[in-house]
Structures are given as C-alpha cells and as structure tokens.
Amino acid sequence: xxxxxxxxxxxxxxxxxxxxxxxxxxxxxxxxxxxxxxxxxxxxxxxxxxxxxxxxxxxxxxxxxxxxxxxxxxxxxxxxxxxxxxxxxxxxxxxxxxxxxxxxxxxxxxxxxxxxxxxxxxxxxxxxxxxxxxxxxxxxxxxxxxxxxxxxxxxxxxxxxxxxxxxxxxxxxxxxxxxxxxxxxxxxxxxxxxxxxxxxxxxxxxxxxxxxxxxxxxxxxxxxxxxxxxxxxxxxxxxxxxxxxxxxxxxxxxxxxxxxxxxxxxxxxxxxxxxxxxxxxxxxxxxxxxxxxxxxxxxxxxxxxxxxxxxxxxxxxxxxxxxxxxxxxxxxxxxxxxxxxxxxxxx
Amino acid sequence: xxxxxxxxxxxxxxxxxxxxxxxxxxxxxxxxxxxxxxxxxxxxxxxxxxxxxxxxxxxxxxxxxxxxxxxxxxxxxxxxxxxxxxxxxxxxxxxxxxxxxxxxxxxxxxxxxxxxxxxxxxxxxxxxxxxxxxxxxxxxxxxxxxxxxxxxxxxxxxxxxxxxxxxxxxxxxxxxxxxxxxxxxxxxxxxxxxxxxxxxxxxxxxxxxxxxxxxxxxxxxxxxxxxxxxxxxxxxxxxxxxxxxxxxxxxxxxxxxxxxxxxxxxxxxxxxxxxxxxxxxxxxxxxxxxxxxxxxxxxxxxxxxxxxxxxxxxxxxxxxxxxxxxxxxx
Numbered sequence: 001x002x003x004x005x006x007x008x009x010x011x012x013x014x015x016x017x018x019x020x021x022x023x024x025x026x027x028x029x030x031x032x033x034x035x036x037x038x039x040x041x042x043x044x045x046x047x048x049x050x051x052x053x054x055x056x057x058x059x060x061x062x063x064x065x066x067x068x069x070x071x072x073x074x075x076x077x078x079x080x081x082x083x084x085x086x087x088x089x090x091x092x093x094x095x096x097x098x099x100x101x102x103x104x105x106x107x108x109x110x111x112x113x114x115x116x117x118x119x120x121x122x123x124x125x126x127x128x129x130x131x132x133x134x135x136x137x138x139x140x141x142x143x144x145x146x147x148x149x150x151x152x153x154x155x156x157x158x159x160x161x162x163x164x165x166x167x168x169x170x171x172x173x174x175x176x177x178x179x180x181x182x183x184x185x186x187x188x189x190x191x192x193x194x195x196x197x198x199x200x201x202x203x204x205x206x207x208x209x210x211x212x213x214x215x216x217x218x219x220x221x222x223x224x225x226x227x228x229x230x231x232x233x234x235x236x237x238x239x240x241x242x243x244x245x246x247x248x249x250x251x252x253x254x255x256x257x258x259x260x261x262x263x264x265x266x267x268x269x270x271x272x273x274x275x276x277x278x279x280x281x282x283x284x285x286x287x288x289x290x291x292x293x294x295x296x297x298x299x300x301x302x303x304x305x306x307x308x309x310x311x312x313x314x315x316x317x318x319x320x321x322x323x324x325x326x327x328x329x330x331x332x333x334x335x336x337x338x339x340x341x342x343x344x345x346x347x
Numbered sequence: 348x349x350x351x352x353x354x355x356x357x358x359x360x361x362x363x364x365x366x367x368x369x370x371x372x373x374x375x376x377x378x379x380x381x382x383x384x385x386x387x388x389x390x391x392x393x394x395x396x397x398x399x400x401x402x403x404x405x406x407x408x409x410x411x412x413x414x415x416x417x418x419x420x421x422x423x424x425x426x427x428x429x430x431x432x433x434x435x436x437x438x439x440x441x442x443x444x445x446x447x448x449x450x451x452x453x454x455x456x457x458x459x460x461x462x463x464x465x466x467x468x469x470x471x472x473x474x475x476x477x478x479x480x481x482x483x484x485x486x487x488x489x490x491x492x493x494x495x496x497x498x499x500x501x502x503x504x505x506x507x508x509x510x511x512x513x514x515x516x517x518x519x520x521x522x523x524x525x526x527x528x529x530x531x532x533x534x535x536x537x538x539x540x541x542x543x544x545x546x547x548x549x550x551x552x553x554x555x556x557x558x559x560x561x562x563x564x565x566x567x568x569x570x571x572x573x574x575x576x577x578x579x580x581x582x583x584x585x586x587x588x589x590x591x592x593x594x595x596x597x598x599x600x601x602x603x604x605x606x607x608x609x610x611x612x613x614x615x616x617x618x619x620x621x622x623x624x625x626x627x628x629x630x631x632x633x634x635x636x637x638x639x640x641x642x643x644x645x646x647x648x649x650x651x652x653x654x655x656x657x658x659x660x661x662x663x664x665x666x667x668x669x670x671x672x673x674x675x676x677x
C-alpha cells in the first residue's frame with residue numbers, strides 16, 4: 001500500500017484501482033491495481049510512456065471515461081471533500097460527481113486547442129463554472145473571470161476576455177484552460193501532459209505558473225508526463241507507470257538517487273542528458289512497450305529487462321516497500337541495487 | 348542583405364553542403380510570411396549539424412528548402428559543386444539522389460498499401476539500379492530488420508520505432524551523401540528514441556553520412572551533433588561547435604532556451620550561470636510581421652535601442668562559435 005504517510009492530511013487515497021476498456025481487438029487492461037495516496041498541497045508526478053495507462057488513470061479519477069468504453073473496473077477512489085466527508089468517487093453517481101468537478105477536482109488537458117470550445121468566447125467558458133458552482137451573477141462572474149485571466153498572466157485580461165480561442169497562441173490557450181480549471185479553487189488539480197504540446201520556453205512558464213497557483217491555493221496536484229525532467233524538480237513524490245501498473249513510487253529525490261525498478265533505471269539511462277558530452281552512446285531499451293490486450297503472465301517489463309529471471313515471466317511481482325524507506329515502493333522481484341554487479345545510480 | 352560571405356562559412360575542402368543567404372517566403376493571404384530569412388551555414392563531410400529552435404522558427408523549412416521542397420525564394424544551396432536552386436527537371440532529380448530525408452511521423456511517411464520491401468526498393472526501381480534486391484536486404488539488415496521475415500509485411504504491422512527504421516532503410520538505399528532528419532525521434536516513445544538515435548549514429552559511421560538533424564529537443568540535438576545552429580523566427584542566432592554553444596551560449600535566446608530545459612536529475616542543477624538566466628516572457632511574434640532589427644528583441648531581457656534599429660550580423664566570439672547579437676553574452 002502506497003501511502004503519503006506523514007506529509008499532512010490525506011486528500012486522496014486510491015486503493016487497488018483497476019480499469020478495463022473495450023477495444024476493437026479485445027479487452028484492454030489499461031490500469032491494473034494502482035494504489036497511492038496524496039496529501040493536501042502536495043504534488044504527485046506520474047511518469048510513463050504512451051500506453052502506460054497514466055491518462056486513463058487520471059480520467060477514471062475524474063469519472064471522465066466514456067461509459068460505453070468501460071468494460072469493468074474495481075477499486076476505491078477515496079476523496080476528502082470540503083465538508084470533511086469522505087466520498088468514494090469510483091461509486092459516486094454521475095449527478096454528485098458533477099457537483100465535485102470544478103470546486104473539488106479539476107483537470108488540465110494536453111492539447112489546449114481541443115480543450116476549449118472554438119465557437120464560444122473565453123468569457124462564456126470562464127464564467128460557466130463560476131455561475132454554476134459558485135452561484136455568481138453575470139456581472140460578478142465576469143469580473144471574477146477577468147481577475148482569473150490576469151492571475152494566470154494574460155496581459156490585457158479585460159480586452160482578451162471577449163476573444164475566441166483561435167485568437168490566442170498555444171501558451172495563452174493553456175493559461176486560459178488553467179484559469180478555467182482553477183476558477184472554483186479546487187483542492188485537487190490533475191494536469192495531464194499540460195506542456196507536451198508547447199514549446200520549451202513556454203513549457204517553463206506554464207510549469208512555473210502551476211507551481212505558483214498551487215502554492216497560493218494550497219492545492220494538491222497530480223502532474224502526468226512522459227518526461228522525467230518535468231517532474232524531477234517539481235513533484236514531491238513520483239509514480240512510474242508501465243503497462244498499467246505503478247512499478248515504482250518514491251519521494252522525488254529518493255527515486256533519482258536510489259531507484260529500485262529496472263524500468264525506472266532503464267528509462268532514466270535511455271534519455272539523452274544535456275550535461276553529457278556529444279555522441280555519448282545511449283543505453284537504449286530493446287523492444288517496445290507491450291500491448292495491454294491479453295497481457296502475458298508475469299512482469300510486463302520482463303521481455304525488455306536486462307535482469308529478468310525465469311520467475312519474472314511466471315509471476316506478477318507484488319508491490320513491496322523498501323526496508324529502510326517506508327515511503328519507497330516498487331514492484332520487482334529483483335530490485336536493481338540488490339543485483340550483483342548492478343551499477344550505482346546518480347551522478 | 349550582406350553581399351560578402353557570412354563569417355560562419357568555412358574555407359575548407361571537405362564542405363559537402365553549403366547554404367548561402369537562404370530565404371523562404373510563403374504567401375499567406377495578402378501578407379508574406381518570412382519563414383526563413385538570410386540563413387547561411389555549411390556542413391563538412393562526416394559532420395552532423397543540429398538545427399534547433401522552437402516551433403515556427405523555420406528549422407523544418409530550411410531542411411526542406413535544401414531538398415528544394417519547395418525551392419527557396421532566394422539564396423543558394425551548394426551540393427556536389429552545383430547550386431541546386433539553379434537546377435530543374437532531370438539534373439535536379441539526378442542531384443537529389445545524393446540527399447535523402449527522413450521525417451517526424453514515420454507511419455504517415457510510408458504508403459500503407461505497399462510492402463516494406465517495395466517501399467525500400469522504390470528509389471532503386473526508379474533509377475533501375477542493379478542488384479536492387481541485395482541492396483534492400485543489406486540496408487534492412489543494417490537498420491535491424493530481418494528482410495526474410497518482415498520484408499513482405501505492410502507498415503501497419505509495425506510500431507512507430509520500427510516504421511522509423513523502415514524510413515531510414517529507404518533513405519539509405521540509394522547510398523546518399525547527406526541525410527536530412529526532420530524531427531526523427533519526436534513522435535517516438537521515450538524508450539524507443541534512444542534506439543533510433545543510436546541507429547542513426549551507427550548508420551552515419553557505416554555509410555559515411557553527413558547529417559542535418561532538425562529537432563526541438565536540445566538534449567537530443569546535443570547528443571547527436573558536432574555543430575549546432577540555433578534559429579529564432581526565421582533567422583540564425585548562433586552557430587558553432589556543440590560543446591562551446593552548450594557550455595557558453597553567447598546569444599540571449601540560446602541561453603534562455605537552455606535554461607528552460609527541465610533537468611532529468613533534481614540534484615544536477617549545478618550550472619548556476621544558466622539557472623540565473625531571466626525567464627523568457629511572452630510568445631513568439633508573428634513571422635508575417637517580424638520585429639525590426641533583431642527579431643528576438645521583443646522577448647530579450649537585454650534589449651537596447653540599437654537592437655530595434657540595426658539587424659545584428661554574425662560575428663565570431665570564439666573559435667568556431669558565431670553569434671548574431673549586438674551584445675553577446677560573455
């Protein structure tokens with residue numbers, strides 16, 4: 001069981017979350033037995049490649065997966081609401097979930113163009129949650145919306161508010177999406193690849209903005225990305241996902257200094273680093289990420305793992321806690337530092 | 348526009364590709380977009396030049412203009428002693444076999460209805476080369492595809508990384524001198540990127556290639572390049588030896604770009620000088636209406652009056668390190 005432990009009041013506790021989806025080729029095991037918890041004001045970074053289940057996991061937390069795609073699932077998503085009550089989002093009826101989306105939970109998506117309605121002015125899109133959830137009248141909502149736009153760093157907010165999304169650049173649009181998400185001061189923000197569609201200089205602006213707003217609103221955040229670099233310096237804890245499972249979970253510093261799962265190590269070593277000299281040979285991971293339809297028994301990473309043993313192909317490794325680090329969990333029979341001849345980590 | 352040769356062009360015998368005063372304009376309604384303006388660089392035999400910049404800076408347009416896809420508005424592209432912009436028809440087709448290109452999206456660059464073997468053999472068939480079958484087998488083996496078992500499959504049966512291998516095999520079939528790679532790994536999974544980057548290095552050594560590598564990921568570009576050219580809004584800001592540019596960027600834009608990279612290692616932020624660089628404000632101006640003088644001045648933390656009036660020329664700041672800035676960083 002992965003636990004935020006002593007890092008403050010637990011806001012979200014996910015127990016054994018499993019999601020199956022229908023697809024043309026069969027049942028997709030998108031998320032398998034994911035458990036973690038998140039304290040108020042903390043950031044959890046979720047790292048994984050495409051198809052690792054990170055976005056499906058995020059959407060199932062929000063209850064945003066299309067009903068007809070869902071082929072079953074189990075597990076609990078226990079969320080502490082503002083009133084102090086604990087709700088299981090996984091079993092909450094859609095009507096009650098709608099009341100939580102906005103004031104309690106909010107989400108920022110990868111592509112800021114498709115996340116905004118192209119035929120509605122920003123004013124309409126920004127004031128909708130304010131009027132619906134906070135009950136503001138037209139005038140109040142409009143002036144609050146202008147404040148929100150200004151707070152996410154949009155110059156001339158009062159003039160911009162009557163524009164359409166296409167009149168804004170990608171970075172500006174993502175700021176608007178963030179403003180909408182934060183309109184009702186949610187206690188949990190899920191940011192699904194918020195900067196992947198943006199240029200690197202704009203990426204830094206947006207990540208800095210999210211960090212500032214998170215501090216101001218004392219908001220917990222789940223930051224989903226494929227880029228280890230994005231979460232390295234911005235997350236309190238990091239969960240590494242592979243083939244629908246969390247294969248390693250640790251405080252950010254611990255993860256980078258004493259990673260245990262061979263996938264985390266391989267991912268880290270395969271990335272070209274800016275401080276390495278040119279033409280440094282990269283340690284590529286052979287093969288490709290697995291299909292999630294009818295997964296083979298055993299550890300999903302075993303076919304690509306340089307340390308794999310026969311046992312890895314037969315049994316699924318359970319999540320275990322590192323002996324002297326209660327905050328550090330991994331799902332591997334042969335964690336890397338215990339392997340004779342395993343390379344030391346860090347710099 | 349400068350008439351004399353820009354200072355970053357080198358006097359060497361082994362220059363394979365030279366781009367001089369390259370400009371590409373596109374019509375956008377009544378306006379003209381200056382996608383690339385007065386870009387000059389050269390690539391020596393066996394060298395890899397990395398072309399970096401944010402989206403919209405014209406880096407892909409430069410790659411395509413070298414291939415004459417479409418031909419540039421003005422300027423010259425010298426390859427095998429000829430200016431490709433002066434060629435047309437049959438001579439252009441002949442010359443172009445020496446330059447090959449691979450693209451960002453490997454799946455959409457392959458015809459889904461054809462077999463892998465036929466896709467790779469296309470160039471050989473067009474030019475009626477001898478021993479086409481052996482050549483296809485050889486390049487497939489070189490990129491790590493088993494010709495016997497996968498040659499008759501079609502692209503949809505392969506993953507993105509495998510499709511990029513097919514694209515690389517196709518580009519190598521005609522034994523080119525120059526390989527132009529336009530964002531070849533940005534559509535691939537992180538764990539597959541390294542495979543393709545290593546493969547490109549291997550192919551470069553095996554087939555004595557010269558490469559132009561267009562990408563937005565600075566770490567990827569550093570890994571593969573001998574020299575780097577940084578572009579901003581259609582202009583070249585800085586060009587030179589990779590290590591020199593990454594260790595001591597002289598253009599404020601290059602420095603901001605390097606400072607924006609999130610580091611993979613939370614303990615690695617040791618490069619204090621780069622960390623202290625002020626954050627870039629705002630977004631890219633429209634290339635249809637670029638700022639006067641230095642195009643970066645609207646976002647530059649060090650901009651002065653002169654930057655608005657005078658277009659900065661390339662000047663040397665160190666050995667094989669050139670920058671187009673009135674006030675280069677030191």
